Amino acid sequence: MSRLLKVILPVLILAIGFGAFRLLVATKPEKASPSVQERVWRVAVEPVELLTAAPQLELYGRVETPDLLRATAPASAWVTEVLVQDGDVVAEGDVLLRLDERDFEPRIAQVEAEIADLEAQIASEKNRFETDRLALEQEQRLLKLAQDAVERQQRLKTQQVGAEQALDDAKRTEAQQQLTVTNREMSIADHPSRLRGLEARLASAKARLAELRLEFERATLKAPYDGIVTGVEVTEGDQVTKGEALVRLYATESLEIRARIPAPYQDEMIEAVKQDLSLSASATIGGESLQLRFDRLAGEADPSGVDALFKLDGDPTLLRLGQLLTVSLERPMREAVVEVPFRAVYGGGRIYLVEDGRMRGIDVESLGTRISAAGEERLLVRSDQLAAGDALVTTHMPNAIEGLRVAIVGAEPAGSSREPTPTPTPAPGPSPEPDVAEATSGAPDSPN
Structure with missing residues (x-):
């Protein structure tokens, strides 16, 4: 009996274990399949x-001007007063500097004296002409008398009552009087030439006087227009020569901005010029916006593009020559x-x-x-x-x-x-x- 139990008991334990396993497998919970969901951004x-x-094109421009004035000394002189300095804004007619007037006055007085002398010579020449004209009439009458005397002596000689010596004296007197008349006529004929020569010298002297007076006027150097001084080359006490630079300035109204138009936009700008389109632009300086106006294209181009020139519609005193600006150009409307x-x-x-x-x-x-x-x-x-x-x-x-x-x-x-x-x-x-x-x-x- 105990032997049979030893054989059955292991089999029974295995059967119970297998049944429990099947029961657990049959009753286990089912795992849900994972769901795939797309990410949402x-x-x-x-x-x-x-x-x-209108699209805008950003350009880089430089301020320039075609009217940069280089004022020079009108003549050799000393500088007595300098009233401006670099960067000053000046108005038309403002005095910039003065040269010593005493360096101009002696030359003016000398030419004025020369003019007075020439005017006197012209008056004398006119008087001389009148005198020669009156004297010629008298000398022509004397010549007629001398010719009559020669004819009378020749008749007396023919009648053998006159002397040979008297005839020779009459001919000599006639010849001398003829020479006098000829000289007088030559003097009268030369009168227009002498008068023109004196008048030409007088005109030259007057032109020289006008030049000296202009130099004297320019001894006080004034601004020819509203502008900005870019440099003062002299100081008080300097001695300058004719043509030496004194002051440099430019007109504020002549300022313009030159900016390079890149090659891809070059054809577009040329077409805008052909159609006479009004293109505006702007730039910012110190937080203030400046309105610009497209004026023209430069005469030359290169593979990188062509330069455009803009005029300023605003206060030009905000700009300075050579200044670099960022320009925003309004291109044609789209x-x-x-x-x-x-x-x-x-x-x-x-x-x-x-x-x-x-x-x-x-x-x-x-x-x-x-x-x-x-x-x-x-x-x-x-x-x-x-x-x-x-x-x-x-x-x-x-x-x-x-x-x-x-x-x-x-x-x-x-x-x-x-x-x-x-x-x-x-x-x-x-x-x-x-x-x-x-x-x-x-x-x-x-x-x-």
Whole structure:
């Protein structure tokens, strides 16, 4: 009996264990299969607004002027007074410096004396001419008497009652009187030449006097126009020579800004000039905006572009010659353009819209920048696929791709017919990103 028990008991224990195992397997709870849910990215959007606007082109310009005056000394003199210094703003007629007048007065007095002498010589020449004219009449009568005397002596000699000596004396007197008449006639004939010579010398002296008086007038150097002094080359007590530089200044009204137009925009500017378009520009100095006006293109260009010249519509005293400025040029108007923030543009030519809770990429043409009404610099883009009211993604997504699931922060885009996927409750562990809803599996993370 005990032997049989030893054989049955192990078999019974194995049967009971196997039955318990089968019972546990049959009654174990079923494990739920894991669900895969797409990650939803929270983004900000703004509605697309189609505008007619002028793209702005940022240029770097330099202030210059074609009217840089270099005032020089009119003659050798001493500097007695200097009334300006570098950087002074002067008005038309303001005295800049004075030269010693005593260096000019003796030369003027000398030429005035020469003029008086020439005027006296001219008057004497006219008197001489009148005297010669009157004397010629008398000498011609004397010549007639001498000729009559010769004829009388010749008749007496023919009648053999006159002496040979008397005839010779009569002929000698006639010849001498003829010579006198000839000299007088020559003197009268030379009168116009002598008079013209004296008058020419007088005119030369008067021109010299006018030159000296002009030099004397310029001894007091005055500003010829409203301008800014860029340099004073002398000081009181200096001795200067004729033509030596004294003061340099430029007219404030003649200031202009020269800026290089890059080669890609050169054809556009040339076409604007052909169509006589009025293009405006602006620059900022010390927090104050200056309005500029496109005036003309330079006569020369090179492979990098062509220079544009701008006139100033504003207070020119804010500018200084040689100053460097950042110029914002208003290019020709474009239609159906959209202002977008720079963070909304990927790769320089792609933006994303939100449609049915997903991102849709659109390739756009970049036209340039523009300062918005809020003072923010924005990019102007254009595309036939953009329509007014489209939801433009303004949050920069490092992993932006076509079809990425997104949720709009604060509101749904107009026209969306599909609710965003609910955000699952995150499991215990590290906190999720502040602008991203955590899920069991994520979308592709490759950046665009």
